[in-house]
Amino acid sequence: MADNACDPRRIVNDIVIQHDAFRRMLQRMRSLWCDAQSHIPVVAPFIGETGTGKSTAIKAFVAMHPRKRTPDGLVIPVLAINTPSKPTPRNLAERILRALGDPRPSSGSASAKLDRIVMNMAAAQVRMMVLDDMQHFVDKRQHVALFEASDYLKELLVSYDHVLMCFGLSECQLVIESNEQLKTRSKAAFELARFDWIEQSSQDQFVAVLAAFQKSIAGFDLPELASPDVSIRVYLATGGLIRYVSAILSRAVRTAIDRDKSKIRLDDLGAAWSEEVVGANRDYPNPFRSGFRLNDLQTKIDLAKTIGQRVIRPTASHTREPRAVLAEVGL
Ligand SMILES: Nc1ncnc2c1ncn2[C@@H]1O[C@H](COP(=O)(O)OP(=O)(O)OP(=O)(O)O)[C@@H](O)[C@H]1O
Ligand SMILES: [Mg+2]
Incomplete structure (x- = not known):
């Protein structure tokens, strides 16, 4: 942002308005930051329709806790990750490793990568992980959580105490609710709603x-x-x-x-x-x-009020066996 700060064509893009809901969202993130200092593992969902300002809030929060180089190495207080469009343990682990500055993010098995993630997170003193667009963990057609990817998140949370802030559309709650260990650590969701003229x-x-x-x-x-x-x-x-x-x-x-x-x-x-x-x-x-x-x-x-609402996609022509769906959500 600093590079373009003086570009008049960007003046609207670069302004961040601290409206009430946005400020409340940042306040909630700040209070979670206190839990994170005490190494209390917490899952905190932040939901909102597309275009309400979730990623903008993440950017503002990360800017308050920037990475810094110290004599002991890179310190990353808040690790921000964009969820891959089709998350698997493999691509998720690679993304996390890349964000941690791992020189070979794609090498090793999923469990070896997990060990490396935990080691790197501890070395970089990561206190919080922010996952944006967490709705990608939900299979759009079947409306079920992708079990392997969400289970990998759970493994990471139980292996390294940190606060996991999950941002996305409302269905990202399904991911948390489908996984007992994420669910038992989860706080109530914070919603960033669109403005409503009637209220x-x-x-x-x-x-x-x-x-x-x-x-x-x-x-x-x-x-x-x-x-x-x-x-x-x-x-x-x-x-x-x-x-x-x-x-x-x-x-x-x-x-x-x-x-x-x-x-x-x-x-x-x-x-x-x-x-x-x-x-x-x-x-x-x-x-x-x-x-x-x-x-x-x-x-x-x-x-x-229908502007920007998602178009409901047609569901798959074949319906799957209920058993398969239950297996996928891990029940
Ligand atoms: N507080 C704000 N002040 C000024 N502009 C904002 C603010 N919040 C959002 N915007 C503008 O709205 C755009 C969309 O916001 P953002 O990408 O944060 O939405 P989002 O909720 O993450 O949407 P999506 O779910 O599609 O990812 C931003 O690029 C920015 O231009
Ligand atoms: Mg976003």
């Missing part, structure tokens, strides 16, 4: 987020984002997902820079919305266009 305090937060974004791009002449007329349009355009607020504003700013302009009008936000939001124009009306009426708000809000 007054959430609406207030959303409007405050818009004001903070506007402040960060003060060099541009924009419509008053936090005003009643514009904020509801931004909400209807994004369904309360901060990812889309950021993406629309970032796109509008970059376009203005490329055209050598400092004025961004509602129409420009509409053009950015068309480019950035999945299903824009096809599934949703453009709330920034001049003819868009702010009537029948409840229906419009209900529709906006």
Whole structure:
């Protein structure tokens, strides 16, 4: 981030807004940090829909506990891992070893790798491991936890006392619930929800987020984002997902820079919305266009809440034997 800190095209991307839910999430992580200092093994799930800011919170937390070189070697207080898209003990172990700086992450059997992970974690004084996108441990078609990979996590947790923070979509809880040893160490999940216009305090937060974004791009002449007329349009355009607020504003700013302009009008936000939001124009009306009426708000809000929701994939044509599914979740 530091490399690009002065790039005006990145000003929206680089701002991190400490809204209430985001701050609460970081507070929860900080209190787990205290457990981690006492070597209490804990599993802590953090869930939220896509685009609510989970990975952004991880980045902020890791930045507070950076790696450092000491005369005794590399110290990694918080080890952050992105879950492979199809986790197996092998690719998971390799990823962890690579993050620990192991020179040959792919060598050795799964159990030899586990021993090396434990040794390296102890040497690097790792206190916490953060797993992002933990929903990848769930088989999408069968909706069951991938047993071998999640069992490997359990093995690691029982072999080396640390706090395991698991981030992902709500189904990552299934991974924890499917494994007795992860489950018995698990705290209640913390949820980072999208903003909800219908709930007054959430609406207030959303409007405050818009004001903070506007402040960060003060060099541009924009419509008053936090005003009643514009904020509801931004909400209807994004369904309360901060990812889309950021993406629309970032796109509008970059376009203005490329055209050598400092004025961004509602129409420009509409053009950015068309480019950035999945299903824009096809599934949703453009709330920034001049003819868009702010009537029948409840229906419009209900529709906006479907922005960014996952499309349910068709399930496999064959259904498996219940026994096989139970075996996979380890029961
Ligand atoms: N607190 C914040 N302040 C400013 N921008 C934010 C904040 N949180 C998220 N964003 C913006 O939203 C984008 C998406 O956030 P992020 O990647 O953290 O979401 P996520 O919950 O991890 O989504 P996914 O489940 O798809 O991985 C970020 O790239 C960033 O631009
Ligand atoms: Mg993420």
